[in-house]
Amino acid sequence: MRHAIALRRTTLVSALSIALLSPLAVQAQTATAADAQSSSSQTSSSSGQPDQNKAKQLQTVTVTGSMIPRVEVEGPAPVVTITGTQIKQQGFTTLWEFLDSLPQMGQPPQDPASWGATAVNARPVNLRNLGAGFSLLLINGVRVVDYPQPLGAQSSFQNYANLPSGMIDHVEILASGASSIYGSDAVAGVVNVILKKNYQGDDLQVTGGGATRGGRSYGDINFFGGKSGENWHILYNVEKSNRTALWGSDRPYQDSVSDAGYGAWNPADRMFGYQYDASGAIALSATNGNGQYITPPAGTCGKFSNSQLSQSHSVSTSGTQITGTTDNGSFCSQPNLFQNWVLTPGSRTNNGYLAGEYDFSNGLQLYGSAALYDTVGISQTQLPFFGYGSQFYDQTTGQTINALDRQLTAQEIGTSANTHDREQSWNITAGLRGTMFDGNFNWDFSLNSQKYIVREDFTGMDQAAMNNFFLGQQMGTTAGGLPIYAINWQRFWNPITPQQYSQFAVNGENTAESSLNQAQFRVNGDLFKFPWVDESVGWAAVVEAADNDFLLSPDPREANGATFVDPFYNDNFGGGSRQRFSLGTEFRVPIVNSLTWTISGRLDKYHDASSADIARTWGTGLEWRPFDSLLIRGSYGTNFKAPDMAAIYQGGSVVPQGIYEDNLQCIDAIKAGNTSSTWCNGSIQRPQSQWYEQRTVGGPNLVPETGHSWTYGFVWQVPGVEGLSVSADYWHMGVDNAIEYISQGTVLQDEAGCLTGYQADGSTGLSPYTAHVQGSAYCQMVIADVQRNAAGQITSVQSGPINEASLYVSGVDASLQYRLNTEDYGNFTTSVNYTDNLAYKQRVLASDPLLNTRYNNVASRVTWIGTWQKGDWNASLSGVRDGRMRAPGYGNCNTLPNGIQPSPVTVVSPDGTTVNTGACQIGGANVADTLYYGHVPTWITWSGSIGWQINPETKLSFTVSNIFNRVSSIPYYAGGFEFVTTGQTGSEYDGRELFLTFDYKLN
Structure with a gap:
């Protein structure tokens, strides 16, 4: 028991609370208490064993989730920690890769390879599955500026991918709401990245490696060091790294449309082979007025790379029987459609960091830091293509043409036509701190300025020039009103040269930038002491002022879609500013020696174009230590998220829509007895004269999203078993009044329902519309969002964010840790960590039912780690197990x-x-x-590392990620692009990766 008493205020709760659920987490807790580690060699060789002699003299530290310095590194809510060295030992090359491995994280909120995705080179996190904007990223306790480009062309978020692991001292994760301490965005929790400081000497680390299946080559050179004088200290860090992209061609099962699960193959696919035209994999095709493919001249397909002659068939059915087939003609298809698509973007980074402190003789300390992150992200989803989807008369052949499609190749373009996101971000901080009132209170005043700029270079197209190149100028119209062209079939059926391509090629650049300037004054200290307790009442307060700005500047030529289009045919623009003033306070009250009560409150005042005004949040927590070896804890807090800048100020993304269902005209047709109206079919390609513009715009009437969270649990060092500890915490958090982007399909459906009181039941009947009350504010909004011409045809649909959604999540975190020190065999540690996501209840609109869709995501995750250290050697073996989840097609009828x-x-x-x-x-x-109730099976991977301290200056480390080279299987009903189920955080197509690190201490 003496041992337990010695640990109570130091390593007991630290060691027990490892809800970190990540490999090597068992070694990390010492970093929280020791905010400054003296050397990288000490960090690298750490085995996670606390220094028992120093434990009793631990200084107070500020732990994420509180403003009051404390001796205990544990508070009423669990905080988990890992060092930067340990992140690299597991093979993670960026902060995001590590965070994505945590079981507290849900499915990544953005698939970077999705066609039309924005912000493809940035990586948000999805803490507790609440979404990208509901967690807060801090660097050295300071809020980080938002990524300039909006996520999915809709919402602001913070980028976790541009922080290389080589600059990180340690990371603290609070996976619970903390708005009463940090303000907006800290709804699901906080990630606080502490950069290196207080380092002596110079150190050079060189790492190289990559995936054994190919792709993802990685190289990193990291130089960092520090110098000190009698009253000053500086630290410097320069890092250069390169991670190559992983392409579809690097993974054979990722580059062919026929890799889709067999359950996704329709009757024609099964009779004639997977139909490339049905999957948008056309390389070269032309259809006549009857919809038949015009057979290319002999040998045409072989002239193009990644092209083969294919024949299209359609199958007619009656009930469960196939009644006939139709030969639709031949065309050139792309058997490996996705070979040029990026699965994981590549990056080239150059980063620098400089920090320093100067102590004045009167107790004041001046400090400052400057960081520059320079990154080039490399991505692509599809090469430029020529498409003409409206009927016209071809004078060359004397026939009507329905459509022309032609995929350009890299050989024709002359380059790979990749998109490059050139990003620069800097973060500058200057501050002064000291004490007052005879040293009873500490104060800290700081100024911080950040800016993030993204210049996205892409291959665009001059649409009008491309049409002229293949079609020529319009030569009038037919008596029936069809435009007349004379197709240059020689150009159409044969490869063109890069010189010819240059006649309509356009290089474009979208620019986006965001900035954050903030001032902060903090004060903390002891107020008084109750006579019956040993500790004083602690108090802290903070005053903040901040100014945010962002600006989206698409290539100005995108305003004219006839002469210039980007690869995704969208146009995101907008910009605005926001000012914030905040005041927060926190009290830590020892009720008795074994019971501590914490209460905090915060007020945030906003000035922007939204309806946000003043947000008030509060939080409270209890820590009860009935025994020195046991901590029982709980917390509750209210949280909020201010409407993000993109949601307020986005000027609109404009995308032309040619395939859609017009619900209003469908209902009118059914009323008139026309049950075969094409307006009831959402899969018909409309003539270009019937296309409309889909606009997504911000919402100035948005109000803050509000939420709450609570946790309760325990941390226990098991008596009688030295080094054995367990912890468990239940957590719950929810968001009300959440911002939801209403899709254009929903707008059209609700417009029709609000106008007529009906909704179409298929194409043959009507049923009452009950989603919203006719004449309500919502109905007035969606009716105004749809613009129609005199003929009743849609000309534009505007959609955007509204405050209606709700989301509630809950679960359990648990961990078990054991430590064993031996004289002959070295020191051993082991840790098993578990998260079970018990509920994921969500609704989009207030009228929707609240559904628990827990099993649509991974419901549980277990991680484990074993480490060993003896003399100059250390090793680790870790594993991750993701629970199963519902497979694509779950709940549908089995395919015959x-x-x-x-x-x-x-x-x-x-x-x-x-x-x-x-x-x-x-x-x-x-x-x-x-019915099909298939599941994606559990996913288990193993990783390991071994390190050898060759001499005091030199260390060699070898890391293997995914030892058994596992890659995900393709579920039976999976289709689309990424055939593996990416909802499982651990499932992947990377396979085994090897990394070798050479660490040399220069002095």
């Missing part, structure tokens, strides 16, 4: 062997949810078929 798929019969339950009855139908007739 001939490829026909029945539809499940559903009913609406009393709570408004849709429930499968277990029956399947085709055309209203029951079919003897079963």
Whole structure:
């Protein structure tokens, strides 16, 4: 028990609370208490064993989640920590890669390779599955500026990928709400990155490696050091790294459309082979007025790279039987459609960091730091292509042409046509700190300025010049109103040269920037002491002022879509500013020696174009230590997120829409008895004269998103077993009034319902519209969002964010840790960590039912780690297990062997949810078929490292990530682009990666 008493205020709670659920976490807790580690060699050789002699003399530190310095590194809510060295030992090359491995993280909120994705080179985190904007990134306790480009063309977020692990001393993660301490965004928690400081000497680290399956080559050179004088200290860090992109061509199962799960193959696919035209994998095609493909001249397809002659067939069915097939003609297809698509973007980075402190003789300390991050991100999803989807008359052949499609190749372009995001970000801080009132209170005043600039270089197209190149100038119209062209079939059917391509090629540049300037004054100290307790009442306060700005500047030529388009045919613009003033305070009150109460409150005042004004949040927590070896804790707090800047100020992304369902005209047609109206079919390609512009704009009427969170649990060092500890915490958090972007499909459906009181039931019947009350504010909004011409055809649809969604999540974190020191065999540690996401309840609109979709994501994750150290050697072996999750197609009827798929019969339950009855139908007739309840199986990977301290100056480390070279399988009903199920955080296509690190201490 003496040992437990000695540890109570130092390593007991630190060691027990490792809810970190990440390999090597067991070694990390000492970093929290020792905010400054004296050398990298000490960090690298750490085995996680606390220095028992020094433990009793631990100084107070400020731990993430509180403003009051304390001796205990544990508070009422768990904070988890890991060092930068340990991050690198696991093979992580950026902060984001490490954070994404934590079980507290949900599915990444952005797939970088998705067609049309924005911010493809940035990486947000999804703490507790609440979303990208609900966690707060701090560097040395200071809020970080938002990434300039919006996520999914919609919302602001912070980028975790531009921070290389070589500059990190340690990272603290609070996976619980903390708005009463940090203000907006800290709804799901806080990630606080502490950069290196107080280092003596110079150190050079060189790392190289990559994936054994190919791609993802990595090289990193990191030089850091520090110098000290009698009253000054400086630290400097320069790092250069290069990570090559992982392309579809690097993974054979990723570059072909036919890699989709067999359950996704329809009848034509199964009879004739996977139909490339059905998957958008056309390399070269032309269709006549009857919709038939015009057969290319002999040998045409072979002239183009990644092209082969394919034949298109359609299959007619009746019930469960195939009644006939139609030969639609031949065209050139791309068998490896995704070979040029990037699975993981590459990056080249050059980063520098300089920090220093100067102590005046009167107790004042001047400090400052400057960091510059320079990154070039490399990505691509598709090469430029020529497409003309409206009917016209071809004078050259004397026939009507329905559509032309032609994928350009790298050989024709003359370059790989990659997109390069050239990013620069700097962060400058200057401050002064000292004491007052005879040293009873500490104060700290700091100024911080940050700016983030992204210049996105891409290959654009002059649409009008491209049309002229292949079609020539329009030569009038036919009597029926069709435009007349004379196609240059020689150019169309044969490869062109880079010189010809230059006639319509355009290089474009989108620019985005964001800035954050902030001032902060902090004060903390002891107020008084109750006579019956040993500790004083602690108090802290903070006053902040901040100014945010952002600006989206697309290439100005994008305003004219006829002469200039970017690869994704979108146009994101907007900009604005926000000022914030904040006041917060916190008290730490020892009720008795074994019971401590913490309470905090904060007020944030906003000046911007939204309806946000004043946000008030508060939080409280209890820590009870009935025994020296046991901590029982709990916390509660209210949280908020101010409407993000993109949601308020985005000027609009404009995307032309040619395939859509017009719900209003569909309802009118059904009323008139026309049950075959094409307006009821959302898969028909409209003539270009019937296209409309889809606009996504910000919402100035938005108000802050509000939330709450609570945790309770325990940390226990098991008596009688030295080094054995366990912890468990239940957590719950929710968001109300959340911002949800209403899709254009929802706007059209609700516009029709609000105007008519009906919704289309398929294309044959109508049912009452009950989603919203006619005449309500919501109905007035969506009616105004749809613009129509005199003929009633849609000309534009505007959609954007509204405050309606709700999301509630809860779960359990638990950990077990054991430490064993031996004289002959070295020191051993082991840790097993577990997170179970018990609930994920969500609704998009206030009228929607609150559904628990827990199993649509990974419900549980377990990680484990074993470490060993003896003399100059150390090693680790770790593993990650992701629980299973529902596979694509879950709950649908099984596909019949001939490829026909029945539809499940559903009913609406009393709570408004849709429930499968277990029956399947085709055309209203029951079919003897079963529902598919497939799951993506559990995912387990192992990683390891070994290090050798060759001499006091030199160390060599070898790391293997994913030892058994596992890659995910393709689920039966998976289709699309990334056929593996990326919802499993651990599932991947990278495979095994090897890294060798050489560490040399120069002096």
